[in-house]
Amino acid sequence: MKHVLAVLVEDKPGVLVRVAGLFARRGFNIESLAVGRTVDPGISRMTIELEADEKTLEQVVKQLHKLVNVIKVSNLTREPSVSRELVLIKVRAPAASRAEIQQIVDTFRAKIVDVSLQSMIIEVTGNDEKLEAIQLLLSHYGILELVRTGKISLLRGAKTIRNGEGKDHGKNLL
Amino acid sequence: MKLSGAHMIVEALKRENVDVVFGYPGGKVLNLYDALYDAGITHYLSRHEQGAVHAADGYARVTGKTGVVFTTSGPGATNIVTGLANAYMDSVPLVAFTGQVATSMIGTDAFQEADIFGITLPITKHNYLVTNVEDLPRIIKEAFHLAATGRPGPVLIDLPTDVQSAVTDFRYPQTVSIPGYNPTYDGHPGQTNRAAKAIARAKKPLLYAGGGVVIAGAHEELRQLAETADIPVTTTLMGIGGFPGNHPLSLGMLGMHGTYWANMAMHKADLIIAVGARFDDRVTGDLSSFARGAKVVHIDIDPAEIGKNVSVDIPIVGDVKRVLTELLKKVAPKTHPKWLAKIEAWRQEAPLTYVQEPDGEILPQYVIESIYRETGGEALIATDVGQHQMWVAQYYRFTKPRAFVTSGGLGTMGFGLPASLGLQIGAPGETVFCIAGDGSFQMNLQELATAVSYNLPVKVAIINNRYLGMVRQWQELFYKKRYSAVDLSRSPDFVKLAEAFGAGGLRAEKPREVVPAIRKALETPGPVVIDFRVRAEENVFPMVPPNSPINEMMRGGSV
Ligand SMILES: Cc1cc2nc3c(=O)[nH]c(=O)nc-3n(C[C@H](O)[C@H](O)[C@H](O)COP(=O)(O)OP(=O)(O)OC[C@H]3O[C@@H](n4cnc5c(N)ncnc54)[C@H](O)[C@@H]3O)c2cc1C
Ligand SMILES: Cc1ncc(C[n+]2csc(CCOP(=O)(O)OP(=O)(O)O)c2C)c(N)n1
Ligand SMILES: [Mg+2]
Numbered sequence: 001m002k003h004v005l006a007v008l009v010e011d012k013p014g015v016l017v018r019v020a021g022l023f024a025r026r027g028f029n030i031e032s033l034a035v036g037r038t039v040d041p042g043i044s045r046m047t048i049e050l051e052a053d054e055k056t057l058e059q060v061v062k063q064l065h066k067l068v069n070v071i072k073v074s075n076l077t078r079e080p081s082v083s084r085e086l087v088l089i090k091v092r093a094p095a096a097s098r099a100e101i102q103q104i105v106d107t108f109r110a111k112i113v114d115v116s117l118q119s120m121i122i123e124v125t126g127n128d129e130k131l132e133a134i135q136l137l138l139s140h141y142g143i144l145e146l147v148r149t150g151k152i153s154l155l156r157g158a159k160t161i162r163n164g165e166g167k168d169h170g171k172n173l174l
Numbered sequence: 175m176k177l178s179g180a181h182m183i184v185e186a187l188k189r190e191n192v193d194v195v196f197g198y199p200g201g202k203v204l205n206l207y208d209a210l211y212d213a214g215i216t217h218y219l220s221r222h223e224q225g226a227v228h229a230a231d232g233y234a235r236v237t238g239k240t241g242v243v244f245t246t247s248g249p250g251a252t253n254i255v256t257g258l259a260n261a262y263m264d265s266v267p268l269v270a271f272t273g274q275v276a277t278s279m280i281g282t283d284a285f286q287e288a289d290i291f292g293i294t295l296p297i298t299k300h301n302y303l304v305t306n307v308e309d310l311p312r313i314i315k316e317a318f319h320l321a322a323t324g325r326p327g328p329v330l331i332d333l334p335t336d337v338q339s340a341v342t343d344f345r346y347p348q349t350v351s352i353p354g355y356n357p358t359y360d361g362h363p364g365q366t367n368r369a370a371k372a373i374a375r376a377k378k379p380l381l382y383a384g385g386g387v388v389i390a391g392a393h394e395e396l397r398q399l400a401e402t403a404d405i406p407v408t409t410t411l412m413g414i415g416g417f418p419g420n421h422p423l424s425l426g427m428l429g430m431h432g433t434y435w436a437n438m439a440m441h442k443a444d445l446i447i448a449v450g451a452r453f454d455d456r457v458t459g460d461l462s463s464f465a466r467g468a469k470v471v472h473i474d475i476d477p478a479e480i481g482k483n484v485s486v487d488i489p490i491v492g493d494v495k496r497v498l499t500e501l502l503k504k505v506a507p508k509t510h511p512k513w514l515a516k517i518e519a520w521r522q523e524a525p526l527t528y529v530q531e532p533d534g535e536i537l538p539q540y541v542i543e544s545i546y547r548e549t550g551g552e553a554l555i556a557t558d559v560g561q562h563q564m565w566v567a568q569y570y571r572f573t574k575p576r577a578f579v580t581s582g583g584l585g586t587m588g589f590g591l592p593a594s595l596g597l598q599i600g601a602p603g604e605t606v607f608c609i610a611g612d613g614s615f616q617m618n619l620q621e622l623a624t625a626v627s628y629n630l631p632v633k634v635a636i637i638n639n640r641y642l643g644m645v646r647q648w649q650e651l652f653y654k655k656r657y658s659a660v661d662l663s664r665s666p667d668f669v670k671l672a673e674a675f676g677a678g679g680l681r682a683e684k685p686r687e688v689v690p691a692i693r694k695a696l697e698t699p700g701p702v703v704i705d706f707r708v709r710a711e712e713n714v715f716p717m718v719p720p721n722s723p724i725n726e727m728m729r730g731g732s733v
Contacts, residue, residue: 010354013303018295025296055481062478068300068320071354 002031003057004083004153006161007046007064008072011037015069019046022067028052028060032085032150043071047152074161076153083153086125088113089135092142093120101141108134119144177344179307179337180205183271184213186314189346192242194218194233194599196226198253200246202273202286205338207244218599218628221620223250225592227257228618231266232556232596235579238391240267240321241596247273248286251332252293256586259297261328263583264412265389267321268328269314276336277305291332299327307340312347319350324357325476326389357475361492361500368488369447369471370504376445376469378513379405382428382457385412385582386450386474386494388575393417395498396449402502404509406517408436410451411567412582419571420551425517426526429457430718431564434727435520437718440465441725442516447471450494453483454583463723473497524716524729526568535709536685538562538637542569545607545635548692553605554597555579558590558614560644562637564714566609588617591634595621598630605633605696612638612662622675625701633695634703636668639710647713651728652720672703681705 009015016035023030031049038045052060057075064073076083093101093115101120105112110124124134128151135143155161177185183206187195196218199207210217220226223245230241241261245251251272261268275284291303300320302313317329373379387396387409393416400407400423407417408425417424428436440446446468451457458464464484471488472480480489490497530540542565545553551571556579557563563580572578579597581589594608615636625632642660649657669679678698682691688706695702715730 013305014291014295017292021295058481059478065354066476066478068352068355 001053002049002051002077004076004081004151005048005050005061005064006074006076006153007048007070008038008161009044009046010069010071011042011044012069015044018067018069019048019064022063023050023060026059026063028056032148034150034152047150049151072161076155076161080156081153082156083127083151084125085127085131085151086123086149087131087135088147089122089124089138089143090119090145091122091138092118092144094118097141101138104134104137110134175344176341178205178209178339178341179304179310179333180209180339182307182310182344183314183333183338184209184215185344186311186346187215187242188213190240190314190318192240195242195244196220196230196233196596197244198223198226198246198250199244200250200273200286202247202275202335203244203250203271203333203338205335206271206273206333210244217244218595218624220592221623222618223253224257224588225595225618225621225624227254227268227270228260228586228589228592229596229599229621229624230268231257231261231589232579232593233600234261234266234268234596235593236554236576236597237600238576239600240269240318243268243270245270245272246286247275247290248288251290252288255293255297256584258294258328258330260581260584260586260589262297262299264581265326265385266328267326269317269321270328270330272330272332273338274303274332274334277334278336280334290330294330297328298330299325301330301332303332304334304337307337307342310337311344312350315347316350316352320352320355324355358477358491359475359493359496361473361490361497363500365488365490366497366500366504369490369501372445372469372471372488373403373405373447373505374508377510378443379403379445379447379510380439380443381405381407381417381447381449382410382440382451383407383413383416383449384410384451385416387413387416390450390494391575392450392495392498393575395495395502397421398502399498399505402507403505404507404514405447406439406514408432408439410454410457410582411580413451414567414578415572415575418573420573427567429454429724430459431568431714431716433521433526433568434524434716434729435517437724437727438520439517441723443468445469445471447473449473449498450475452479455483458483459718459724460721524727530685532685534685536682536688536706538565538639538706538708538712539569540685541635541637541688541706541708542566542609544688544692545609546570548689548696549605549607553577553607554601555607555609556590556594556597557608558610559585559587560611560614560642561639561647561712561714562609562611562643565637568714587611587614590614591618591632592621592624594632594634595625595628595630598632599628606631608632608634610634610636611643612636612640612665612668613642615668616665619671622672622677622701622703626676629700631700631702634701635692636703636705637708638665638668638705639708639712640665641710643712644714646711650711650713668703668705678702679705681707683707
């Protein structure tokens with residue numbers, strides 16, 4: 001099953017290597033990883049998307065907790081949350097196809113952010129289904145290049161992962 | 175107080191009550207060694223950095239304190255990699271200080287630059303590269319805190335030369351604040367209740383005690399629990415000494431080379447209480463057939479160990495000593511005569527024995543038992559890795575914790591001699607033996623010079639079978655006796671070698687020479703090497719073949 005973990009980490013040198021290294025070393029697979037600063041100085045947030053069964057997931061969470069620089073790990077898959085990812089797609093766009101592509105872009109509430117004689121760059125934000133759908137449609141015209149930010153997620157409502165599931169100092173999972 | 179980074183380190187060590195450090199100098203720690211010069215801290219100069227780190231490891235295990243190592247950058251730092259991995263696997267508290275090229279040079283492939291921070295990420299509990307001297311006091315404080323608390327482990331601090339020389343105000347913090355680090359010490363009361371109930375109900379309970387008991391100093395609590403509820407105790411290799419080996423409820427070691435009766439008890443138990451043990455594959459054998467009829471209680475300070483290999487019915491995260499203390503309040507006295515009789519029958523069926531012919535070749539088991547008898551079971555022992563290590567586990571009945579020091583998780587050949595120096599330094603008045611293999615000994619024998627320089631009177635018993643015996647045994651049993659690259663018959667003359675180092679050298683070639691050699695060594699002041707020429711192709715039995723169920727043991731010919 002697919003899971004999305006939100007991980008709060010101390011913003012220390014090497015912290016990304018520690019997390020990425022842990023996944024590699026223990027044979028866990030990361031599907032996507034996004035990282036950036038939070039409103040709290042010195043604390044960054046990673047969103048990690050991974051495919052794992054329950055037992056593996058439990059080990060991933062416990063091993064992440066074991067890293068000294070990891071403050072908090074929350075599994076957002078278990079609670080209502082909003083997930084987004086941004087994709088830039090460079091698509092082949094000779095004059096003849098432009099109108100059609102424009103229509104697709106409008107339908108998906110995407111944006112054209114660059115145009116050349118032969119190509120366009122389309123920016124689209126959304127959840128997995130939406131991104132897959134537009135990608136499928138655009139592949140018909142020829143996708144030249146594509147880049148994704150990786151998924152980011154927040155819990156719905158006023159709850160945050162600091163006060164939400166998994167307790168602070170959430171090392172006491174058991 | 176204004177101090178240089180190097181002086182801060184020395185000052186911080188004093189605040190941490192460190193009076194002994196192990197190390198080896200070089201260009202990138204000249205400042206540090208200069209600060210050490212008149213600091214009043216004893217520094218032991220090894221002959222190889224691997225020797226220093228294993229000595230610090232042995233020192234830490236025997237004293238329960240944190241071992242400290244200094245090395246230079248590059249090759250000095252990479253030479254302790256094995257030692258750090260070793261300490262990491264066996265949960266030993268160490269703090270390593272390594273020199274590094276100046277911050278302005280990092281990343282330029284400068285002379286003697288190695289990314290030791292990156293290299294040691296997966297083999298340390300935590301590590302630091304200090305880039306600003308202002309951070310140094312806090313980092314040292316954190317390092318000592320991390321190394322010794324929770325599940326202990328090695329911590330490395332990489333020190334660029336400019337950080338060592340920079341001068342600033344020194345204020346050593348009293349406390350640490352690491353938001354992501356908060357070990358759980360007290361077990362959940364609801365879980366200890368459940369464990370107590372399970373103990374009350376069990377008909378065939380078994381305590382499976384590991385290194386965590388030794389680390390936590392919970393041997394008394396363990397003994398009380400065993401005696402109160404009449405529960406037999408088996409220990410892992412790392413748990414040896416955590417329960418007296420001569421206690422009527424002791425089943426000895428379990429696992430691949432454990433006793434038949436301990437493994438049978440594990441296989442047939444209806445309740446397994448794992449106490450600071452981590453269900454290593456050397457213990458469980460084939461997981462799918464492991465302890466299928468048992469309820470499992472698992473007490474461990476590291477949540478990640480619980481449920482990692484074996485699914486657990488009653489998990490208890492906490493410090494073994496505290497959890498057992500709580501549990502003891504809830505457990506009522508009971509007895510299990512039928513269960514203990516069953517175990518006794520297994521013991522009779524396949525006891526640990528060997529037959530030493532008076533005029534035959536020396537058997538390694540006989541050497542170990544003789545050392546046991548001659549030392550009254552009171553010696554502190556470090557071992558190397560291989561058959562001899564297993565014979566020590568089987569035939570030396572340890573009665574107290576921290577007396578048996580061995581490389582369990584990593585299985586590092588060459589650990590024994592330097593570790594034994596750490597034992598002797600940590601316990602100056604005690605008799606210390608290093609029980610070595612002829613192969614393992616040759617991996618760090620340069621440390622004999624360290625032993626001689628500091629007059630550390632360790633007795634090195636080489637169980638000399640002229641083979642990489644453990645590997646040869648596997649080749650004999652599982653590879654049709656195709657002995658590939660295990661012949662050590664052209665080794666040096668260990669007696670002359672010892673003498674060349676300035677140590678004593680003795681040899682025993684016949685069974686009747688064994689005891690006199692041990693006595694002579696014990697009488698001789700200073701370090702002594704004894705070359706015990708034992709039967710070459712003796713095997714360690716019983717044995718669970720790799721990936722087999724633990725109740726299916728090969729008993730071997732000598733039983
Ligand atoms: C050649 C060879 C053969 C071997 N054969 C065997 C064999 O037959 N049998 C055998 O048992 N081993 C054998 N070993 C050793 C084996 O590889 C493992 O090292 C060993 O089984 C692990 O012991 P342990 O489970 O006690 O865990 P350790 O590695 O000692 O770990 C200690 C555990 O206790 C926990 N802990 C630490 N402090 C505390 C605390 N304060 N409170 C609570 N928990 C704490 C830790 O989190 C950890 O889970 C062999 C090794 C070699 C090299
Ligand atoms: C550094 C290292 N290299 C290789 C091994 C693999 N190994 C395990 S036991 C062993 C043989 C050890 O020989 P010796 O020290 O003579 O002990 P014996 O088994 O003969 O008692 C070897 C090579 C190891 N454990 N450590
Ligand atoms: Mg040998």
